Amino acid sequence: MKITKICCIGAGYVGGPTMAVIAQKCPHIQVTVVDLNEQRIKDWNDPNTDNIPIYEPGLSEIVAEARGRNLFFSTEVEKAIDEAQVIFISVNTPTKTYGKGKGMAADLKYIELCARQIAKVAKQNKIVVEKSTLPVRTAEAIKSILDNTGNGVQFQILSNPEFLAEGTAVTDLLNPDRILIGGDTTPEGEIAIKALVDVYANWVSEDKILTTNVWSSELSKLTANAFLAQRISSINAMSELCEKTGADVSEVAKAIGMDSRIGPKFLKASVGFGGSCFQKDILNLVYIAKSYGLNEVADYWEQVIIMNDHQKRRFSNKIVQTLYNTVADKKITFLGWAFKKDTNDTRESAAIYVADDLINEQAKISVYDPKVSRNKMLSDLDYLETRTAEQNSKSLAIFDDPYEACRGSHAIAILTEWDEFTTYEWKKIYDSMHKPAFLFDGRNILNAKELESIGFIYKGIGS
Ligand code: UDX
Ligand code: ADP
16 A cells, blocks of 8 residues: 555644655655644745744754645645545644543543544545554544444554654654554554555664554553653752752763663753653553552652652742742743743743742743743743733733843743853843842753852752
8 A cells, every 4th residue: 555645633743843754755645734723724834934833943944845845734624634545643632621530631532523523524444643642542442433433434543653852853753763653463454554664664764663553552652751751850859869968960960871771861950841741641641550550550650740840849949948038029030931942832841830939929020032922921821820811911021132031130040941041141141130140040051150250149950
């Protein structure tokens, strides 16, 4: 079976970049990305590809190359489903905010809607690929909907989790560590798996393409994210101990990372991990474990989240304590709002929670982030429902210029590791601030000694 037409439902952080790279690498395949959100599709079709809705280094160039050739963005969901042989589901699966499993389980309403829509429209056999991170056994639910509400056509369900990290999505997609494809072990399942393997084989060497059964593939994605997040919580736990004992967490991380069994990656102590995946996937894992009565397994993984929440709160507490136990009416400047550098995504960013804590202490927050819009920051705070939108907009001042954001502030907090922060004229910033001038480096990216020699009272994480 040769794939010539792909449809992807969901033009978000996963669907958009993934399909752009497939289209670039497979000019013989027509790739149509659809979304219910008209504005999002309009933005993907903006004649100036610098205005596409997702910022990722290298992405706008790929979109410029492939869009209109074999890459299309559209709101015509049914037409795209009807025409495609393969349908990727890349819709969002947030943590449930209501009902059973509230705050833990993944909300599958968007997935179910997709499955029903595919079942309604499909008049020929289709391969349906789960791309979104999903609880184990979701494929079964999708299959049941497709088989029982469809027009009698055959569906093969594959699990093909995405491992890209935001900020490096394009390089991750171009040079993946592995591609994972899970499918049925029936002859039809194997044909479907092979068809998808052939798509990726256009640019990924076959020894990096792993095929498994559906459940292994689904669980591998949750496990990978749980392990990565666990490393961060582990080093963050050590950061607190380092602060008490006089050890330096960066030195500890370097020392343990040189053990080839441990490895150096994902050992950077920080104000806490954010992003759309880690917390959601671990909560989901915890929920699944509990639903099978595996309470020790559930508690084990839940501790990763507990530690992360503690780290965020510990950072805001440290700011308050250091500023003589009161930040009321003090100006505190945040450099960075995104959950990591090189992305405009703010989902679960530590900045949101630290800002919330400090505003509760009646601080005035000023923010500069090179890529995050004013509306996004305010809507992140509004989403917490701690206070009204009006109160939030009074407590958060957003600047386009970092020097203006810092002027007259009592303290600066680094919340995102944007490279540009290391290139600032820190002496100039220091001179414009209230004294004593404090700098809380939640990412350990600045040079402590240099800043202290200027006059800053510098506090990093874990030293
Ligand atoms: C993650 C996984 O890495 C990716 O494979 C999966 O597909 C989606 O989830 P992402 O959330 O985009 O990707 O970014 P990642 O680089 O993993 O960073 C997540 C968070 O951890 C960020 O807030 C980052 O700043 C933080 N982090 C990362 C640390 O605090 N310390 C580290 O050492 C590494
Ligand atoms: P992710 O990080 O998983 O890509 P996003 O929220 O960035 O998540 O993107 C998911 C996209 O899926 C959103 O743009 C949303 O509008 C879209 N979406 C959700 N449900 C449907 C649906 N039934 N049909 C089409 N698009 C959908």
